[in-house]
Amino acid sequence: MEFNEYFVLGCSALGAALAVFTAFGPSLGQGQAAGMAAQAVSRNPGAVGDIRTTMLLGQAFSETGGLYGLVVAILLLIVKPLT
Numbered sequence: 734m735e736f737n738e739y740f741v742l743g744c745s746a747l748g749a750a751l752a753v754f755t756a757f758g759p760s761l762g763q764g765q766a767a768g769m770a771a772q773a774v775s776r777n778p779g780a781v782g783d784i785r786t787t788m789l790l791g792q793a794f795s796e797t798g799g800l801y802g803l804v805v806a807i808l809l810l811i812v813k814p815l816t
Contacts, residue, residue: 755802
């Protein structure tokens with residue numbers, strides 16, 4: 734292997750690490766949404782179904798960004814960039 738090949742492999746590993754780091758934001762948002770939903774249920778117990786549905790829908794939408802980052806990271810690590 735030449736220096737250029739090691740450089741490309743190192744950059745793909747660094748890109749995979751950055752792609753996995755994208756899950757940090759959605760995890761914070763999901764925790765905050767769950768906390769706010771718990772507060773909302775404690776204030777209005779009759780609206781449990783509506784609050785749960787809205788919270789789960791919002792968490793599903795926010796998780797897609799983290800999943801896309803995971804897919805990109807897997808592709809960067811498994812697919813050989815030099816072949």
